[in-house]
Amino acid sequence: MSSEVGPGSQPPTIYDVARAAGVSIASVSRVLNAQGNPRADTKDRVLQAVAELGFVPDGAARALSARLKEVVGVVVRRPQWHETSMFTDEDENLQFPDMINRGMEIVAQRHGFDLLVRTVDLEEPDAGSRIFALARKSDGIILHDRVLDPDQLDRLARQLPVVTLAGQATRSTANVHGDNEGGMRAVARHLIADHGYRTLAYLAGHEGSPDSLARGSALADEASAAGVTLLEGEEWRGRYQAAGGAAAIERLIAAGVTLPRAIVCANDQSAIGVLHALAHHGIAVPDDVAVTGFDDIPVARHLRPQLTSVRQSIQDLGATAFETLYSMIGGARSAVRGQDIALPTQLVRRQSCGCDPQSAAPRKAEEAG
Amino acid sequence: MSSEVGPGSQPPTIYDVARAAGVSIASVSRVLNAQGNPRADTKDRVLQAVAELGFVPDGAARALSARLKEVVGVVVRRPQWHETSMFTDEDENLQFPDMINRGMEIVAQRHGFDLLVRTVDLEEPDAGSRIFALARKSDGIILHDRVLDPDQLDRLARQLPVVTLAGQATRSTANVHGDNEGGMRAVARHLIADHGYRTLAYLAGHEGSPDSLARGSALADEASAAGVTLLEGEEWRGRYQAAGGAAAIERLIAAGVTLPRAIVCANDQSAIGVLHALAHHGIAVPDDVAVTGFDDIPVARHLRPQLTSVRQSIQDLGATAFETLYSMIGGARSAVRGQDIALPTQLVRRQSCGCDPQSAAPRKAEEAG
DNA sequence: GCACGTCCGGTAAGCGCTTACTTGGGCTGC
DNA sequence: GCAGCCCAAGTAAGCGCTTACCGGACGTGC
Numbered sequence: 001m002s003s004e005v006g007p008g009s010q011p012p013t014i015y016d017v018a019r020a021a022g023v024s025i026a027s028v029s030r031v032l033n034a035q036g037n038p039r040a041d042t043k044d045r046v047l048q049a050v051a052e053l054g055f056v057p058d059g060a061a062r063a064l065s066a067r068l069k070e071v072v073g074v075v076v077r078r079p080q081w082h083e084t085s086m087f088t089d090e091d092e093n094l095q096f097p098d099m100i101n102r103g104m105e106i107v108a109q110r111h112g113f114d115l116l117v118r119t120v121d122l123e124e125p126d127a128g129s130r131i132f133a134l135a136r137k138s139d140g141i142i143l144h145d146r147v148l149d150p151d152q153l154d155r156l157a158r159q160l161p162v163v164t165l166a167g168q169a170t171r172s173t174a175n176v177h178g179d180n181e182g183g184m185r186a187v188a189r190h191l192i193a194d195h196g197y198r199t200l201a202y203l204a205g206h207e208g209s210p211d212s213l214a215r216g217s218a219l220a221d222e223a224s225a226a227g228v229t230l231l232e233g234e235e236w237r238g239r240y241q242a243a244g245g246a247a248a249i250e251r252l253i254a255a256g257v258t259l260p261r262a263i264v265c266a267n268d269q270s271a272i273g274v275l276h277a278l279a280h281h282g283i284a285v286p287d288d289v290a291v292t293g294f295d296d297i298p299v300a301r302h303l304r305p306q307l308t309s310v311r312q313s314i315q316d317l318g319a320t321a322f323e324t325l326y327s328m329i330g331g332a333r334s335a336v337r338g339q340d341i342a343l344p345t346q347l348v349r350r351q352s353c354g355c356d357p358q359s360a361a362p363r364k365a366e367e368a369g
Numbered sequence: 370m371s372s373e374v375g376p377g378s379q380p381p382t383i384y385d386v387a388r389a390a391g392v393s394i395a396s397v398s399r400v401l402n403a404q405g406n407p408r409a410d411t412k413d414r415v416l417q418a419v420a421e422l423g424f425v426p427d428g429a430a431r432a433l434s435a436r437l438k439e440v441v442g443v444v445v446r447r448p449q450w451h452e453t454s455m456f457t458d459e460d461e462n463l464q465f466p467d468m469i470n471r472g473m474e475i476v477a478q479r480h481g482f483d484l485l486v487r488t489v490d491l492e493e494p495d496a497g498s499r500i501f502a503l504a505r506k507s508d509g510i511i512l513h514d515r516v517l518d519p520d521q522l523d524r525l526a527r528q529l530p531v532v533t534l535a536g537q538a539t540r541s542t543a544n545v546h547g548d549n550e551g552g553m554r555a556v557a558r559h560l561i562a563d564h565g566y567r568t569l570a571y572l573a574g575h576e577g578s579p580d581s582l583a584r585g586s587a588l589a590d591e592a593s594a595a596g597v598t599l600l601e602g603e604e605w606r607g608r609y610q611a612a613g614g615a616a617a618i619e620r621l622i623a624a625g626v627t628l629p630r631a632i633v634c635a636n637d638q639s640a641i642g643v644l645h646a647l648a649h650h651g652i653a654v655p656d657d658v659a660v661t662g663f664d665d666i667p668v669a670r671h672l673r674p675q676l677t678s679v680r681q682s683i684q685d686l687g688a689t690a691f692e693t694l695y696s697m698i699g700g701a702r703s704a705v706r707g708q709d710i711a712l713p714t715q716l717v718r719r720q721s722c723g724c725d726p727q728s729a730a731p732r733k734a735e736e737a738g
Numbered sequence: 739g740c741a742c743g744t745c746c747g748g749t750a751a752g753c754g755c756t757t758a759c760t761t762g763g764g765c766t767g768c
Numbered sequence: 769g770c771a772g773c774c775c776a777a778g779t780a781a782g783c784g785c786t787t788a789c790c791g792g793a794c795g796t797g798c
Binding site for chain 1: 780
Binding site: 013014015025026029030033035057058060061063064065066163336 | 753754755756757
């Protein structure tokens with residue numbers, strides 16, 4: 001059977017091209033990489049042979065020889081499964097990291113790089129070694145939201161460039177994050193000054209998350225500056241997830257706690273959970289309790305009421321992380337190493353804070369009802 | 370400065386390990402890959418050296434030598450930007466492919482593989498060549514929803530194993546998709562037999578999408594079998610996107626078309642757009658017009674009303690695609706090549722079809738109002 | 739005690755590229 | 769007209785692994 005189907009014909013190598021063009025493999029390589037000054041006719045013959053054979057250089061060989069894989073590893077933290085709930089199988093938090101990755105990918109593409117994406121379960125014992133394995137397939141690593149302890153991070157950074165997202169810069173790594181403080185202060189001022197709310201609560205994210213901490217302390221600052229009551233603490237923790245947010249509210253209500261006038265959530269996902277739990281108990285948002293999120297993920301505007309949130313250009317986060325890593329790979333390491341890069345954020349007023357659906361104008365609390 | 374920071378210390382090679390353990394590089398390789406029967410003490414010394422140096426083999430070198438990269442390329446179609454609308458920046462369709470990828474990744478991980486994910490814009494001129502470049506960095510390729518024309522697909526499949534999602538199997542490629550026909554027949558029967566609706570419309574997906582076609586014809590079959598009116602055609606096309614679904618409804622209303630009793634959407638994303646457009650015109654769902662989706666993406670249950678849809682185990686789609694590709698890479702190519710694999714689907718009754726919010730029990734149309 | 743079989747582990751040949759070094763043909767300049 | 773240059777193109781080394789092959793140490797059977 002000559003009409004062979006499927007991978008039986010190995011892809012052509014540079015030797016095949018050289019033979020077809022009647023030149024040496026070095027010439028082929030030079031033409032393809034625009035090195036030296038190949039004579040016009042040499043160049044033509046090579047290019048024609050390449051086109052005829054459909055030659056594309058093998059990535060592994062190229063990587064080994066050129067010491068550049070044109071691949072960056074991306075490590076995303078996989079949320080652990082929680083108690084069975086209506087959110088169980090929804091892959092919480094999926095959207096946010098994925099949009100960041102999208103941003104990276106768009107920029108990476110411009111530099112001819114690809115992304116090797118791996119999710120790790122923090123509970124899993126050898127998460128660290130799996131990240132190191134990824135590293136050996138890549139030219140650099142981008143770590144989402146704290147997936148490695150400081151020791152291992154340092155060991156990793158000693159071997160190749162590392163950029164973290166929503167972490168903190170170290171001597172050997174750069175970090176990229178949204179302007180948490182600015183965004184949260186805007187939320188706080190809006191709720192306090194524009195709407196006149198006097199009791200707030202902060203529904204925190206993961207324990208120890210730098211983002212959650214920064215957002216929380218900015219809110220606390222504004223609240224105390226305005227003499228407003230702020231509820232927070234272990235019982236106010238949503239872990240960035242809808243199920244977590246809903247569970248927290250359920251527990252609080254079950255405990256008979258009087259809810260504050262506004263609940264400020266560490267991110268949109270947990271705000272979604274809060275909205276559900278409140279709706280479940282017949283508590284009106286924003287009339288009884290206002291709710292705000294953070295991140296402005298796409299679904300935020302599809303909720304009822306539409307969620308007031310803080311927009312970070314999520315894709316920019318990814319794009320900036322990649323660009324930073326790229327410059328480190330390029331060699332200008334010391335220039336950006338240790339840098340902490342904050343990207344601007346912007347308050348997006350919708351309905352859940354109490355603003356008017358149409359004009360998004362604030363309504364003072366006392367005007368309502 | 371001895372306290373060197375950052376990538377200055379190259380990662381250790383197998384030579385370093387061999388030297389430290391006092392053996393040859395071949396022995397190191399054998400221990401690491403469990404080849405031959407190394408003597409216990411040889412093995413111990415190697416393993417200790419590996420641990421001390423933190424050695425992990427370089428991916429490129431391993432790939433070149435072993436002819437296995439342990440990487441599979443995944444190509445996702447990037448939605449083109451549409452007219453400015455409230456959906457413009459929301460990265461339509463992002464969730465669905467991403468969940469499929471997640472399914473792949475979980476299985477890939479068990480085999481030590483990683484995913485190299487690349488999105489392509491179909492408009493872009495060299496989409497094909499970019500996919501071929503990806504191919505040379507991978508051991509096999511998984512193509513989402515028709516990103517390559519048949520000629521190129523064939524050429525690609527000649528070089529390495531290829532699996533498509535929601536496409537169609539060819540002599541040289543396998544295909545994985547949800548059971549569109551079964552799912553859609555269930556929707557149709559539910560709307561017609563349980564709810565008693567007599568006029569339906571089918572809001573199609575991309576032109577030529579095998580999924581959209583299969584769903585449409587299953588619906589048409591059931592409709593004609595029941596003697597029910599089915600509206601479809603160019604003006605009923607949502608292109609799988611919220612913006613597309615909303616725009617279609619807007620155009621139909623503007624044209625003064627009388628809406629059917631139920632709109633069956635080719636996927637959930639476009640159903641979201643339809644819900645928005647209907648709400649915008651004060652048309653009640655499901656009381657005036659019922660709406661159904663397909664895919665059962667996570668947000669489907671967060672909508673008001675909650676969206677009735679057809680669940681496919683999205684992650685299974687990805688997992689199955691990977692397993693299929695993996696067996697092709699393994700060598701048992703001819704076994705699965707050309708196979709078309711359909712995964713089960715299941716109707717999920719929620720509110721948007723007219724079922725009762727609590728019990729999800731169908732209410733006959735005449736009972737409403 | 740010698741021939742042979744077994745089994746570890748070392749040596750070296752690639753895998754398919756990039757690139758430093760070398761060769762040689764055609765110019766220039768005196 | 770010949771030495772000296774310049775530059776295109778070929779030769780070969782090497783990237784860090786895997787593995788075929790081979791050599792040597794030991795054990796067995798007669």
